[in-house]
Amino acid sequence: MHLIWGNLLRKKTRTVLTLLSIIVAFVLFGFLSAIKQALTGGVSLAGANRLIVRHKISIIQLLPVDYKRRMEKIPGVAAVTHQTWFGGIYQDPKNFFMQNPVIPDEFLDMHPEMLLPAEQKQAWLKTRTGAVVGRKTADRFHWKVGDKVPIQSSIWSKKDGSFLWEFDVVGIYEGRDKNTDTTAMFFRYDFFDEARRGGTGQVGWYTIRVNDTAQAAEVAKLVDAEFENSSYETKTEAEGAFVQAWAKQIGDIALITASILGAVFFTILLVTGNTISQSVRERTGELGVLKAIGFTNAQMLALVLAESCLLAVLGGMVGLGVAWLLTSRGDPTGGMLPLFFFPAHDVLTGAAFSLALGLVTGLFPALQAMRLRVADSLRRI
Amino acid sequence: MSEQGTSNGALVDVNGVEKVFHRGSEDIQVLRDLHLKVPAGEFLALMGPSGSGKSTLLNLIGGLDHPTRGTVTIAGERIDQLSDRRLAAWRARHVGFVFQLYNLLPVLTAERNVELPLLLTHLSKSERKKHVATALAAVGLSHRAQHYPRQLSGGEQQRVGIARAIVTDPTLLLCDEPTGDLDRKAGDEVLSLLQALNREQGKTIIMVTHDPHASARASRTVYLNKGQLTREPRD
Numbered sequence: 001m002h003l004i005w006g007n008l009l010r011k012k013t014r015t016v017l018t019l020l021s022i023i024v025a026f027v028l029f030g031f032l033s034a035i036k037q038a039l040t041g042g043v044s045l046a047g048a049n050r051l052i053v054r055h056k057i058s059i060i061q062l063l064p065v066d067y068k069r070r071m072e073k074i075p076g077v078a079a080v081t082h083q084t085w086f087g088g089i090y091q092d093p094k095n096f097f098m099q100n101p102v103i104p105d106e107f108l109d110m111h112p113e114m115l116l117p118a119e120q121k122q123a124w125l126k127t128r129t130g131a132v133v134g135r136k137t138a139d140r141f142h143w144k145v146g147d148k149v150p151i152q153s154s155i156w157s158k159k160d161g162s163f164l165w166e167f168d169v170v171g172i173y174e175g176r177d178k179n180t181d182t183t184a185m186f187f188r189y190d191f192f193d194e195a196r197r198g199g200t201g202q203v204g205w206y207t208i209r210v211n212d213t214a215q216a217a218e219v220a221k222l223v224d225a226e227f228e229n230s231s232y233e234t235k236t237e238a239e240g241a242f243v244q245a246w247a248k249q250i251g252d253i254a255l256i257t258a259s260i261l262g263a264v265f266f267t268i269l270l271v272t273g274n275t276i277s278q279s280v281r282e283r284t285g286e287l288g289v290l291k292a293i294g295f296t297n298a299q300m301l302a303l304v305l306a307e308s309c310l311l312a313v314l315g316g317m318v319g320l321g322v323a324w325l326l327t328s329r330g331d332p333t334g335g336m337l338p339l340f341f342f343p344a345h346d347v348l349t350g351a352a353f354s355l356a357l358g359l360v361t362g363l364f365p366a367l368q369a370m371r372l373r374v375a376d377s378l379r380r381i
Numbered sequence: 382m383s384e385q386g387t388s389n390g391a392l393v394d395v396n397g398v399e400k401v402f403h404r405g406s407e408d409i410q411v412l413r414d415l416h417l418k419v420p421a422g423e424f425l426a427l428m429g430p431s432g433s434g435k436s437t438l439l440n441l442i443g444g445l446d447h448p449t450r451g452t453v454t455i456a457g458e459r460i461d462q463l464s465d466r467r468l469a470a471w472r473a474r475h476v477g478f479v480f481q482l483y484n485l486l487p488v489l490t491a492e493r494n495v496e497l498p499l500l501l502t503h504l505s506k507s508e509r510k511k512h513v514a515t516a517l518a519a520v521g522l523s524h525r526a527q528h529y530p531r532q533l534s535g536g537e538q539q540r541v542g543i544a545r546a547i548v549t550d551p552t553l554l555l556c557d558e559p560t561g562d563l564d565r566k567a568g569d570e571v572l573s574l575l576q577a578l579n580r581e582q583g584k585t586i587i588m589v590t591h592d593p594h595a596s597a598r599a600s601r602t603v604y605l606n607k608g609q610l611t612r613e614p615r616d
Contacts, residue, residue: 003497006488289484292445293498293545294473296466374445375437378480 022315030323033346056233062202081106084204088151101192120171130170134182288377308362316354391418398451426599477546481558536567
């Protein structure tokens with residue numbers, strides 16, 4: 001261990017610079033993982049037994065509210081509810097978050113991952129202007145139960161022509177899992193439908209819960225067949241696919257992150273590989289002495305690999321730690337990326353990457369050290 | 382050192398050795414039909430002009446290289462037939478090397494440098510520490526144990542090199558120009574140390590040198606010229 005540390009610290013500036021470049025790479029890895037999680041995380045939290053039914057042309061086209069009754073009759077459908085995109089802001093355009101009108105008991109039944117205390121649910125059922133807000137948004141705007149909150153819709157006006165809507169906060173819901181989005185606000189559809197000027201009797205999309213997950217594809221086909229050749233044809237897909245399509249509006253996140261990380265790690269591979277190779281070349285004589293003393297080829301291989309792995313793993317751990325600290329402060333955009341965090345499985349992948357980086361960068365110089373002929377290397381001192 | 386395990390009474394038996402190096406299409410014969418026997422407990426000086434093959438011969442005796450032809454037997458064991466892996470283990474057990482430029486690892490203290498060969502043994506940490514202390518005491522450098530090579534004089538570095546060579550109590554000490562990089566005073570100290578190891582501890586030493594003053598300390602001197610041994614120096 002003394003020898004490995006000593007060799008790494010022999011050229012401190014070079015080692016520190018290499019270490020810094022590895023740290024930066026892994027911080028970037030952490031950040032990109034968090035962004036990817038934020039943009040696609042909803043896919044994994046989407047209920048496997050839930051389908052989304054939207055207008056065949058696009059999500060912004062509305063569907064009739066009475067489709068619900070017809071969907072409930074389709075074999076395999078356990079429950080149906082709907083949501084509509086409200087597109088509002090609180091005080092300032094930068095304070096954007098999702099607000100949707102829903103039917104409270106149906107909605108909560110459909111989304112067991114959203115936890116609302118029973119008394120708050122009762123309050124919601126009793127209050128027509130009532131809204132429930134996710135914990136993150138409540139904390140962000142310092143809202144509490146009993147507050148009256150004005151929301152300016154960019155789509156829906158009231159019958160008096162005003163786009164400003166006022167809601168009573170009657171509940172704050174928590175997420176069952178870390179992945180659950182708690183940035184949204186939900187309010188009552190009956191109040192919304194009665195108060196809005198246009199679009200009465202229409203909704204944004206439906207969520208269906210199926211009896212049997214294995215039959216989900218079959219049910220989706222039946223739903224679309226039910227409304228085929230009508231003025232409002234539908235497209236039904238799994239909730240995960242729906243969320244993924246939503247995220248893909250800004251591009252293939254996985255491909256973008258993989259491309260950036262690929263370029264970064266390839267560069268780091270060259271930088272670290274060069275450092276280790278140079279370090280081995282500089283002490284050919286010393287390696288020859290170790291062999292003369294009796295160190296075997298395998299021990300020489302292990303010695304150099306240990307150096308490269310120590311450097312890469314140390315840099316990797318520090319980088320992942322920094323990324324963890326930075327991302328644990330939450331969404332840096334103030335609401336655009338509600339699921340922004342560094343997932344534990346990506347931390348483990350990063351740790352494995354760092355070890356792989358050490359092995360790959362150390363392999364060639366380690367083989368060089370292993371194949372060194374003692375007599376030749378001693379002549380090179 | 383007992384005579385047990387020796388070949389015909391000699392600890393080192395080099396028999397009919399040839400060594401040819403290949404450089405491109407050219408073959409360079411460095412050693413020709415060379416015979417050398419070194420009894421256990423002898424302090425042998427090996428002299429000769431540059432390029433005469435002294436270091437090559439030392440490398441063959443130390444198991445650092447293989448002869449092109451002939452046999453090298455040390456303490457009854459044919460080392461020219463050993464694989465690289467077994468040869469490494471053999472060197473760790475039987476040979477201590479002392480180099481002209483000391484070849485200490487600059488990133489390790491004197492103590493850690495001396496400890497290096499012991500890392501290849503099964504000794505515990507405390508046992509290794511004891512052996513290192515003994516070896517450093519033998520070369521008179523106990524007080525410099527925590528110093529790095531750059532903090533030591535040339536003579537002191539070479540004494541650390543000798544401590545490293547003797548710490549495993551090897552069968553054979555091979556010294557390649559051990560005083561070649563030292564001033565006369567420091568060189569004398571190193572030669573006295575080698576002489577003491579030979580006389581008091583019975584260490585068998587083979588020393589390559591250019592310096593007649595150094596060879597005078599040995600119990601026997603042989604000369605190497607154009608790859609062959611002679612009793613007297615030749616022009």
